[in-house]
Amino acid sequence: MLENLLMGFQVSLSLQNIFFCFVGCVLGTIIGVLPGLGPTATIAMLLTLTYKLNLTSAIIMLSGIYYGAQYGGTITSVLLKIPGEASTVVTVIEGYQMALKGQAGKALGIAAFGSFIAGTFGTIGLSLLAPPLSNFALMFGPPEYTALMLVGLTLVIYLGSGSTLKAILMGALGLSLGTIGMDPVTAIERFTFGSQSLVEGIDLAILAMGLFGISEILLMAESEAARSARDVIRSAGSLKDLLPDRRDWKMSLQPITRGTVLGFFLGIIPGGGAVIGSFASYALEKKLSRNPEKFGQGAIEGVAGPESANNSAVSGAFIPLLTLGIPANVVMALLMGAFMLHGITPGPFIIKEHPQLFWGVITSMYIGNIILLILNVPLIQVFVKIIEVPYAILSPLIIFICVIGAYSINNNAVSIVIMALFGGVGYLMKKFDYEPAPLMLAFVLGPLFEKSICQSLIGSQGSPLIFVTRPISLLLLSVALLIMLLPLFTKALKRLPFA
Amino acid sequence: MRIPILHRKDFSSGLALLLVGLFLAFQSIRLPLWGASGPEAGFYPLLLGVIIISLSFFLVLKSSILSRPGMVEKPVEQGMGQIHLHKVFAYLILVLLYGILVEKVGFVLTSALLLFLILKFVERQGWRATLAVGVASIVISYTLFVYFLQVPLPRGFLQGW
Numbered sequence: 336m337l338e339n340l341l342m343g344f345q346v347s348l349s350l351q352n353i354f355f356c357f358v359g360c361v362l363g364t365i366i367g368v369l370p371g372l373g374p375t376a377t378i379a380m381l382l383t384l385t386y387k388l389n390l391t392s393a394i395i396m397l398s399g400i401y402y403g404a405q406y407g408g409t410i411t412s413v414l415l416k417i418p419g420e421a422s423t424v425v426t427v428i429e430g431y432q433m434a435l436k437g438q439a440g441k442a443l444g445i446a447a448f449g450s451f452i453a454g455t456f457g458t459i460g461l462s463l464l465a466p467p468l469s470n471f472a473l474m475f476g477p478p479e480y481t482a483l484m485l486v487g488l489t490l491v492i493y494l495g496s497g498s499t500l501k502a503i504l505m506g507a508l509g510l511s512l513g514t515i516g517m518d519p520v521t522a523i524e525r526f527t528f529g530s531q532s533l534v535e536g537i538d539l540a541i542l543a544m545g546l547f548g549i550s551e552i553l554l555m556a557e558s559e560a561a562r563s564a565r566d567v568i569r570s571a572g573s574l575k576d577l578l579p580d581r582r583d584w585k586m587s588l589q590p591i592t593r594g595t596v597l598g599f600f601l602g603i604i605p606g607g608g609a610v611i612g613s614f615a616s617y618a619l620e621k622k623l624s625r626n627p628e629k630f631g632q633g634a635i636e637g638v639a640g641p642e643s644a645n646n647s648a649v650s651g652a653f654i655p656l657l658t659l660g661i662p663a664n665v666v667m668a669l670l671m672g673a674f675m676l677h678g679i680t681p682g683p684f685i686i687k688e689h690p691q692l693f694w695g696v697i698t699s700m701y702i703g704n705i706i707l708l709i710l711n712v713p714l715i716q717v718f719v720k721i722i723e724v725p726y727a728i729l730s731p732l733i734i735f736i737c738v739i740g741a742y743s744i745n746n747n748a749v750s751i752v753i754m755a756l757f758g759g760v761g762y763l764m765k766k767f768d769y770e771p772a773p774l775m776l777a778f779v780l781g782p783l784f785e786k787s788i789c790q791s792l793i794g795s796q797g798s799p800l801i802f803v804t805r806p807i808s809l810l811l812l813s814v815a816l817l818i819m820l821l822p823l824f825t826k827a828l829k830r831l832p833f834a
Numbered sequence: 835m836r837i838p839i840l841h842r843k844d845f846s847s848g849l850a851l852l853l854v855g856l857f858l859a860f861q862s863i864r865l866p867l868w869g870a871s872g873p874e875a876g877f878y879p880l881l882l883g884v885i886i887i888s889l890s891f892f893l894v895l896k897s898s899i900l901s902r903p904g905m906v907e908k909p910v911e912q913g914m915g916q917i918h919l920h921k922v923f924a925y926l927i928l929v930l931l932y933g934i935l936v937e938k939v940g941f942v943l944t945s946a947l948l949l950f951l952i953l954k955f956v957e958r959q960g961w962r963a964t965l966a967v968g969v970a971s972i973v974i975s976y977t978l979f980v981y982f983l984q985v986p987l988p989r990g991f992l993q994g995w
Contacts, residue, residue: 514882520874521875523865552925556922731967734948748934751936755933758929792872
């Protein structure tokens with residue numbers, strides 16, 4: 336394996352490939368920062384570049400865009416409360432609260448380092464475990480996906496700091512919003528009310544920008560006191576104070592480790608794996624913490640764990656693509672397209688037939704992680720200055736970025752209207768003590784959840800027993816039940832006389 | 835009987851969600867629910883509608899009839915200062931108007947209007963700040979999106995020029 340890695344580094348450390356990796360990372364970070372225009376659209380636009388470049392360089396650059404965008408999404412999540420990607424929604428919960436306390440630099444710093452560590456171990460995991468783990472991914476059919484999505488959905492209980500009933504209600508609402516558009520099995524239009532714009536459903540970025548970004552602006556507009564409190568926040572003077580200190584590292588090391596492992600294995604599962612990784616890591620850290628009440632107020636563990644999970648999930652997501660030819664998400668599907676444009680079908684033989692390509696791409700991921708760290712850590716000082724812009728100027732700018740972002744998704748102005756409406760909804764949710772995070776998670780998982788349930792029931796001719804007769808599905812359902820019952824169990828234990 | 839403030843919010847939001855659930859359920863029933871091969875378009879949203887109805891009904895009950903007597907009222911937040919609801923509405927309406935007008939009027943003009951109205955009248959900034967921020971934002975965003983990222987922005991009635 337060492338010779339393979341050495342060969343990989345020989346490929347990825349060529350001047351040309353380092354250059355493309357760098358370009359990819361920079362472009363990816365910029366794209367990630369701009370809400371709306373995600374890595375998917377950018378990679379799609381740049382796919383034709385693969386004709387002009389050699390395939391290895393092209394894949395290296397496109398991959399750089401992908402994980403650069405992850406980090407760019409973190410920047411806006413922490414500083415502006417706008418999640419760039421589904422996987423950075425969780426970072427908004429704690430990262431933004433840390434920013435409001437003047438700790439934006441620490442949040443960004445721990446996210447950068449955590450991502451680097453997770454990415455490094457993820458790359459190692461990928462190179463060691465790719466062949467056996469790819470068989471694991473193959474065992475997942477519709478019933479297993481249903482059970483996995485259910486596990487993911489039970490995590491909503493842990494996402495809010497308020498009422499569990501309200502969190503579950505928001506989860507159900509998120510699942511409902513996911514039904515807008517075409518039914519995944521019969522392609523009948525649902526809840527579109529004749530609007531062509533809703534046929535594809537509501538875009539995640541629009542929902543996120545509205546529920547988090549726009550609603551935050553409305554909340555700040557409403558209260559002069561909240562604004563003044565925010566304007567008083569000044570970032571620390573030197574880079575040393577901006578970055579995480581020993582205490583922060585002590586609190587973050589275990590979450591980073593757990594997040595890396597969790598994210599990696601969940602990222603292997605095509606579909607919702609990577610997104611679940613960040614939510615699962617958050618729920619886990621909250622459960623294991625000695626002070627769970629600090630979650631929601633700016634707990635660094637709530638940034639360290641999920642950010643690491645995100646990044647290792649990217650490595651995990653490459654496994655089904657490179658070994659089985661199964662793309663784990665849309666970005667992987669596009670990369671697969673790039674491979675096929677050059678007559679290479681990603682699959683079990685790619686390691687044998689194109690070792691330089693395979694190992695070159697894997698080692699470039701490691702280099703990409705280093706480049707991102709070198710790029711972003713010094714830039715934290717610059718990014719954090721954004722917080723110091725007076726809110727009276729920053730609000731209109733955020734609104735402006737959001738409306739362009741919303742428009743750029745589908746070149747459709749209706750997206751702006753939908754975003755504004757969800758901004759109002761997010762504002763009302765906050766006033767009535769409802770959390771948006773459970774809604775977001777359910778919205779992301781909903782379509783795959785419904786598709787899997789329907790496919791399972793069609794396959795079993797309507798019998799729900801299929802979910803309990805298949806071993807992996809049964810195991811996952813038991814995990815879901817455990818997660819659901821755990822809070823009740825803990826409460827009951829506390830009431831016992833000897834507790 | 836006075837309902838404590840914590841419960842009033844839950845009561846009214848519970849009612850609103852109950853209506854949402856009912857709407858979802860009624861719309862779902864109008865779709866095909868079950869076919870020869872299994873669940874169809876209306877099955878899953880109907881299930882969700884029923885769940886939302888049940889949970890929100892429970893929330894309404896929990897916040898009123900089932901609430902324990904002598905519940906401590908949530909104290910009014912101190913130091914909130916003035917609440918500027920008109921600013922909230924102004925932002926919302928301006929963004930909605932932007933969405934409605936941008937394709938007809940074009941990106942540059944609509945954005946200029948949006949930024950001008952927000953900076954000058956909602957945020958009460960001076961002319962210099964308004965012009966500086968407005969012009970810079972439009973120039974930078976236009977360059978970034980149209981030239982650099984090749985994302986077409988609407989030209990409105992300037993289409994074809």
